[in-house]
Amino acid sequence: MSDLNISKTSTTHRPVTCENCNLDNLCIPKGLDRQEIGEVALLVNRNNIRHKGEAIYHAGSPFRGMIALRSGSAKLTSFDQDGNELVVAFILPGEIVGFDGLATQIHNCTAIALETVNYCHLPAHKIEQLSLNTPSLVNVLLQRSCDELDSQVQKLLMSRRSAEKRVANFILNISERLRVRGYSELEFRLSMSREEIGNHLGVTHETVSRIIQLFQSRKLIEVKSKQLRIMDKKELFNYLQLAH
Amino acid sequence: MSDLNISKTSTTHRPVTCENCNLDNLCIPKGLDRQEIGEVALLVNRNNIRHKGEAIYHAGSPFRGMIALRSGSAKLTSFDQDGNELVVAFILPGEIVGFDGLATQIHNCTAIALETVNYCHLPAHKIEQLSLNTPSLVNVLLQRSCDELDSQVQKLLMSRRSAEKRVANFILNISERLRVRGYSELEFRLSMSREEIGNHLGVTHETVSRIIQLFQSRKLIEVKSKQLRIMDKKELFNYLQLAH
C-alpha cells in the first residue's frame, strides 16, 4: 500500500492500464474479477486531458460514457431555465462521473475541469457491448449509482442545516474523500472558487468567505488562498453535532 | 387505454400478475420482454398491505428488495444524527422504492405508508437470482436509479428557489406524476400533512400553509383540507418562470 503515493506522483514507464492502475480498487473495475477487468481495460481510453474551464461533456449532448478522473478535479453543473448555474457536485481525483447521462442517454449535467485533469473514458457504446460478456459491470454501475443516490440524501440532510455546518461538513467531506484515495486528508488545495463552493452549498460566496475566516480565527483551519490545512479536525467535526 | 381507469378502480377476478398488471409499463418490468416479465412475475410477492403510519422498511435494516406501490402513497424518510426526520421523497401509486438499500444492502431510508397502501415486493435475494437469467433486469434497475439521480438534481435546483416556487413546483410535480400513471392531474388528494410537505421542501408548515392560501386567493388552486384542485395550471406554471 505504501507504493500508492509513489505511483500517484511519479510516472511509470509501462503504460497504466486498469490492471495495474492504482485506482483499480476505487474505479469502475472494483467488484470485477481479474478477467473482467481485462475486458474493461481493453475498451477504456486513457490519458485524456482537459485544461481548466474546459468541458469533459455538456448537458444536452449524447451520453459520452463513464469518466474516471486520474488527476485533477472537476465540477458537475446543471442549469435552470434562466441559465443560472448549479454546482451539483465536485469530482475529485479517483472519482467517477457520467451517471447523469446513463438513464436517458443524454447528459443532464455539464462536467468542467477545475484545473488540468487527466481522465480515463469508458465510451457509452462500449458499455452496452461490455454488459453482454461482462454482466457484472452493470451490477457495479448500479452499485455506484445507488451509492450516489445515498450521498444525495446526505446532501439533502445537510442542506437543512446552518451555513456554518454546511461549510464545516464540506471541508470534512473533501478531506475524507481525499483520504480514501490516498491523498493527505489534512492539507489540500481547494481547486474550486468560493463562488463555486457557495453555489454548491446554497450560500453566497460572501458567506463562505466569512465562515472560512471564522473557522480560521477559531484555529480550526488555516487557509492561504486556495491551500487549506485542517488544524483541529475533531473540533471541526464537533461543530456538526452542536445544536442550531 | 380507456380500460386503464376501469381496471384501476375495479377488482378483476383473475389475480393480477406482472403480465396483466396495469402498471406494467411503469413498473420494474418496463423494458423487459414478454418472457423476462414472466420470470419477474414468478418472484414478485403481490398484495402486501400497510396501514397509515406503518413502515414498509426501516433505515438500518437489511435490503428488503424493490417495492412497487399499487395503491396508496408513502413517504421516504431519513434521519440525521439528532433524530430529526427528513422527508426525502413521496412515493405515489405506481412508483417504485427501494434503491436506498441496493448499494450497501442496508436501507438508508425508512418508507412509511401515508394511507393504506397495497404493494408488490420483489425480494432482495430474488433480485440476485433474477439477474443471472434475466440480465436486462439489472439494466432496468440501473436505468431507474439514474432516473432518480436526475430527479435529485431537479430537486436541488428547486431548493435554491423561493418558498412560493417550491410549493408551486411541488403541486405541479405531484400532478404530473399522477397524470403519467393515469390519475386525474387536476384534482387529487394530498395525503401528506403540511408538516411533511414543508419538511420535504425545506420550509416550515406555517409557510406551506400561507402559500397554499395565497395560491387559493389568487384562484390558482382550490383546497378543501387535503383535497386539491388545480384551477389555473398555466398560471401556476408561469409562477416558476418569474424572477425572484
Added chain:
DNA sequence: ACATTTTTTTGATCTAGCTCAATTTTCTAA
C-alpha cells in the same frame, strides 16, 4: 515584472422565511 482582471475579504443594511403564540378546523376513536 507589471498591468489588468478576477477572486476574496470585509462592512453595512435589508428581507424572506423562521419562531412563537393563539385560534380554528379536521381527524380519530369510543
Added chain:
DNA sequence: TTAGAAAATTGAGCTAGATCAAAAAAATGT
C-alpha cells in the same frame, strides 16, 4: 355523535443569511 387530539391557519416579531458596495489580494497574460 361527541370529546379530545392532531393538524392547519393566521398574526406578530425576529434573525440568518442575502444583497449591495467598496477595498484588498491573487491570478493571469504579455
